[in-house]
Amino acid sequence: MNNTAQPQAHCHEPVVTLAGVSFSYEGKQVIRDLNFNVLQRDFVGLAGSNGAGKTTLLRIIVGLLKPEQGEVRLFGEPYSSFRGWNRIGYVPQKNAFNPLFPATVREVVLSGLYGRNKLFKRLTAADTRKCEDALEIMNIADLADRRIGQLSGGQQQRAFLARALINNAELLILDEPTAGIDAETQEGFFELIRHMHQHHAITFLMVSHDIDMLEDYMGGGPEQVCGKLKFYVRHTHEPQNCSETRLHVSGGTKREKIEVRG
Numbered sequence: 001m002n003n004t005a006q007p008q009a010h011c012h013e014p015v016v017t018l019a020g021v022s023f024s025y026e027g028k029q030v031i032r033d034l035n036f037n038v039l040q041r042d043f044v045g046l047a048g049s050n051g052a053g054k055t056t057l058l059r060i061i062v063g064l065l066k067p068e069q070g071e072v073r074l075f076g077e078p079y080s081s082f083r084g085w086n087r088i089g090y091v092p093q094k095n096a097f098n099p100l101f102p103a104t105v106r107e108v109v110l111s112g113l114y115g116r117n118k119l120f121k122r123l124t125a126a127d128t129r130k131c132e133d134a135l136e137i138m139n140i141a142d143l144a145d146r147r148i149g150q151l152s153g154g155q156q157q158r159a160f161l162a163r164a165l166i167n168n169a170e171l172l173i174l175d176e177p178t179a180g181i182d183a184e185t186q187e188g189f190f191e192l193i194r195h196m197h198q199h200h201a202i203t204f205l206m207v208s209h210d211i212d213m214l215e216d217y218m219g220g221g222p223e224q225v226c227g228k229l230k231f232y233v234r235h236t237h238e239p240q241n242c243s244e245t246r247l248h249v250s251g252g253t254k255r256e257k258i259e260v261r262g
């Protein structure tokens with residue numbers, strides 16, 4: 001394994017391109033000369049020991065940190081000119097969420113509709129319908145009026161996935177989504193994620209410490225290693241799959257409730 005983005009015979013375009021990316025905190029280098037592509041419809045599992053730089057890398061990709069060197073491209077666009085933020089859903093680590101946050105599940109999900117400068121946007125009937133659909137799909141419609149902080153970890157994660165889905169996000173970036181969740185609920189959650197990947201053409205970049213799950217789903221060890229970062233990849237290369245409809249919440253072609261445990 002090496003740290004080079006290999007040219008590949010693929011039918012899918014890069015969704016995230018990292019070219020020579022390095023990053024340091026106060027002079028301490030965490031990421032060094034990383035080259036990596038996430039291709040459309042890939043499932044990328046990012047693993048590595050504590051402090052390896054996984055969260056840092058996700059924060060670079062979503063623009064919360066600026067690399068000291070190298071270039072990030074999103075959907076083929078340089079970060080500086082990228083405007084398609086609604087195409088990306090980012091669910092940070094669970095412990096980044098304040099459990100006292102005074103919002104209901106429905107409000108959290110609806111907040112997925114507000115773009116970066118649209119905090120006071122008025123809700124339309126279509127927005128409300130999208131929200132109800134996303135809650136239904138994630139099987140949390142009965143929790144819609146509960147305070148988000150009162151939900152279990154697994155239920156909260158579903159609410160955040162619904163929030164990402166409401167914009168029909170094409171790329172979901174999840175930072176340890178099952179941290180602190182019991183094994184049975186974790187399995188249900190992965191089942192949901194795998195279903196979304198396989199049937200709804202969503203690209204995933206997910207941090208996980210669950211090496212067994214990663215190896216099982218990817219069919220082997222990491223495809224690429226950079227320092228302490230390990231990239232497990234499941235590609236979808238077959239051109240005939242490219243025409244699969246993505247899941248669209250309201251107004252789309254397919255609505256489907258996902259039945260999972262947890």
Ligand SMILES: Nc1ncnc2c1ncn2[C@@H]1O[C@H](COP(=O)(O)OP(=O)(O)OP(=O)(O)O)[C@@H](O)[C@H]1O
Nearest residue numbers: 025026030048049050051052053054055056057176
């Ligand atoms: N804001 C910060 N200032 C200085 N150092 C930081 C900061 N955030 C993270 N670090 C350091 O950078 C390194 C990488 O941190 P990061 O959170 O990216 O690791 P990680 O792989 O996500 O770890 P974990 O598995 O524990 O979540 C760690 O050594 C961490 O202490």
